[in-house]
Amino acid sequence: MSDLRELYQEVIIDHSKRPRNFHVMPDAKQISVGHNPLCGDKMTVFLKVDDGRITDVSFDGTGCAISMASASLMTESLKGKSVAEAVQLFGMFHELVTSEPGQIKIAEALGKLAAFAGVCEFPIRVKCASLAWHTLRAALEGKQETTTE
Amino acid sequence: MIRSGDMELQNLPKGDDSVKDLLQTRDDFPALQQSLQGKPLVYLDNAATTQTPRSVIEAIKNFYECHKANVHRGVHQLSIRATKQYEQARSKVQRLLGAKDAHEIVFVRGATEGINLVANSYGLQHLQAGDEVLITEMEHHSNIVPWQMVCEKRGAKLKVAPMNEKGELLVEEYARLLNPKTRMVALAHISNALGTINPVAELTAMAHKQGAVVLIDGAQAVPHMAVDVLDLDCDFYVFSSHKAFGPTGIGALYGKGALLETMQPYQGGGDMISSVTFDKTTYNRLPYKFEAGTPNVAGAIGLGAAIDYLGAIGYDAIAAHEQRLLEYGTRALAAIDGLRIIGTAAAKASVISFVLEGVHPHDIGTIVDQEAIAIRAGHHCAQPTMQHFGVPATARASFAFYNSFEDIDRLVATIHKVQEVFA
Missing domain, CATH: 3.40.640.10 (Type I PLP-dependent aspartate aminotransferase-like (Major domain))
Structure with a gap:
């Protein structure tokens, strides 16, 4: 079960059970819905961007522990970041979860998001971990729908 | 890992001769002989695809x-x-x-x-x-x-x-x-x-x-x-x-x-x-x-x-064994706290779809896979069916004639482990 504990780290279990910023934001300026057609999971990301900076972000939806925790930790790490920093963070996160096992470089800027390092051992779960981020990027680009395909 | 519910299951008919004969069929399937990370494969995804006999x-x-x-x-x-x-x-x-x-x-x-x-x-x-x-x-x-x-x-x-x-x-x-x-x-x-x-x-x-x-x-x-x-x-x-x-x-x-x-x-x-x-x-x-x-x-x-x-093998023997697996599996899984079986028709084939309180089916699938147990987790290409039951997905164990009661015991024991991960 050692690999499992790598995947289901305490912080991930915690955020999956008690997701932060988990609510509809009626006055959000940018809203995007993300689908994972593989499993049918659906997630909505709500954004407020002011002067190129993310002032508020929340999410709503259903998903597995990995996708819920990923969305929760993503919203925590984005508040106050510039759009450019958010896009850069997605790049680092994507690299983290899609690296060859054993080849991972964990960027310091990832902070708590480093908890997802175990995902690369489970290629089938990469889409779970990245659904929220794909949805965020769509919201930033003003697209209302996206998928992980 | 033995719980009170499991004791009752011991009383279910497990091993008459016809079952033993059918379990020998497992030897005919090369793919079923393998172990994954040292654990013998338990293949319970037969509704997705079945394994192939040597012949x-x-x-x-x-x-x-x-x-x-x-x-x-x-x-x-x-x-x-x-x-x-x-x-x-x-x-x-x-x-x-x-x-x-x-x-x-x-x-x-x-x-x-x-x-x-x-x-x-x-x-x-x-x-x-x-x-x-x-x-x-x-x-x-x-x-x-x-x-x-x-x-x-x-x-x-x-x-x-x-x-x-x-x-x-x-x-x-x-x-x-x-x-x-x-x-x-x-x-x-x-x-x-x-x-x-x-x-x-x-x-x-x-x-x-x-x-x-x-x-x-x-x-x-x-x-x-x-x-x-x-x-x-x-x-x-x-x-x-x-x-x-x-x-x-x-x-x-x-x-x-x-x-x-x-x-x-x-x-x-x-x-x-x-x-x-x-x-x-x-x-x-x-x-x-x-x-x-x-x-x-x-x-x-x-x-x-x-x-x-x-x-x-004959469909009579297949149906008899699979119905026993279905009955045994249904009772064993239903005895798990927080587990709900989706699909409880009176006339049923050997398929058990289920959800576990507080755990998404994909997480169940990943965790049981680490114990070399193959089940399906997802919407099963039947999204309207999932919508009817108000769930995005289910975990599904589906049996073939080569499955055994022990396969089900291993699944049940591993679901207890799933609950421990999310406890």
């Missing part, structure tokens, strides 16, 4: 090593042998389904292609604006989408017969939805997501009274139960080889000869013609009219070998 693998290997040639074309000896084996496989499918004539059996890629063939060749030809196609709420996407596509092209309406909270079709609602505008009815023999066995003979008779043509999706039935298309009196019946211990990429469509005769070909190409000029093409006779191009000869031969294998 089927040998039949395919033998074709490639000794008889490979194109069929219905060559005058040379290899082609004659290949053609003979290919047509023998067709006769085996005919006998398996109880069809009157081998020319009523069309080889296709699988159940999906069989449904698409009927939707296009029969549906497009006969459906008109205002006509209705009736399906059920528990269909696999492959028995929904092709009908949506032809309905859209023809301006016909797709109607859906609902099910109850157990996952049983509401027969009185089905009857209410049938009317003279219903031209086509398409039904799952057994639901892949729920295991529900539909009373298809009764449903077919009701549809015929209204003049509708009936297709039955037998993808989940052929691996588990004897099928007789003449008893069912259905107009079309489809199944996939890979869910019935045969190779992937092959399956069969049964159609009543008189109906197949009236239908236009699904695809054009070689082998499906009698003569071609640039002015006019005359189509070949049945079933070749529907088999354009070089068919999956090796696949058909492999399917034939799988049918022989099933025949040697």
Whole structure:
């Protein structure tokens, strides 16, 4: 079960059970819905961007522990970041979860998001971990729908 | 790990001689002999695809090593042998389904292609604006989408017969939805997501009274139960080889000869013609009219070998063992706190879909996989079924005759571990 504990780290279990910023934001300026057609999971990301900076972000939806925790930790790490920093963070996160096992470089800027390092051992779960981020990027680009395909 | 519920399970009948005989079949399946990270594989994803016995693998290997040639074309000896084996496989499918004539059996890629063939060749030809196609709420996407596509092209309406909270079709609602505008009815023999066995003979008779043509999706039935298309009196019946211990990429469509005769070909190409000029093409006779191009000869031969294998075990023994697995598995899983079984029809095949409180099915799937237990987690290509039960997905354990009570014990023990991870 050692690999499992790598995947289901305490912080991930915690955020999956008690997701932060988990609510509809009626006055959000940018809203995007993300689908994972593989499993049918659906997630909505709500954004407020002011002067190129993310002032508020929340999410709503259903998903597995990995996708819920990923969305929760993503919203925590984005508040106050510039759009450019958010896009850069997605790049680092994507690299983290899609690296060859054993080849991972964990960027310091990832902070708590480093908890997802175990995902690369489970290629089938990469889409779970990245659904929220794909949805965020769509919201930033003003697209209302996206998928992980 | 023994809990009070498990003690009660010890009293269930586990091991009479017929069960022991069936468990020996496991030795026939090379893939079932492996261990993953040192743990023996427990394969419980049989509704997605079944494993393949050695005799089927040998039949395919033998074709490639000794008889490979194109069929219905060559005058040379290899082609004659290949053609003979290919047509023998067709006769085996005919006998398996109880069809009157081998020319009523069309080889296709699988159940999906069989449904698409009927939707296009029969549906497009006969459906008109205002006509209705009736399906059920528990269909696999492959028995929904092709009908949506032809309905859209023809301006016909797709109607859906609902099910109850157990996952049983509401027969009185089905009857209410049938009317003279219903031209086509398409039904799952057994639901892949729920295991529900539909009373298809009764449903077919009701549809015929209204003049509708009936297709039955037998993808989940052929691996588990004897099928007789003449008893069912259905107009079309489809199944996939890979869910019935045969190779992937092959399956069969049964159609009543008189109906197949009236239908236009699904695809054009070689082998499906009698003569071609640039002015006019005359189509070949049945079933070749529907088999354009070089068919999956090796696949058909492999399917034939799988049918022989099933025949040697016998559906009575298969059904008896699988029903015991279903009963045992249902009681063992239902005894787990927070576990809810989705699909509790009175007539059920050996499929158990379930959800676990506080744990998403994908997480269950990943964690049990670490214990070398293969189950399915997801929407099972049956999203409307999931919507009916208000869940995005389920975990699903589905049994074949080679599964054992110990396989179920290992699944149950591992689900307790899942709960520990999320405790």
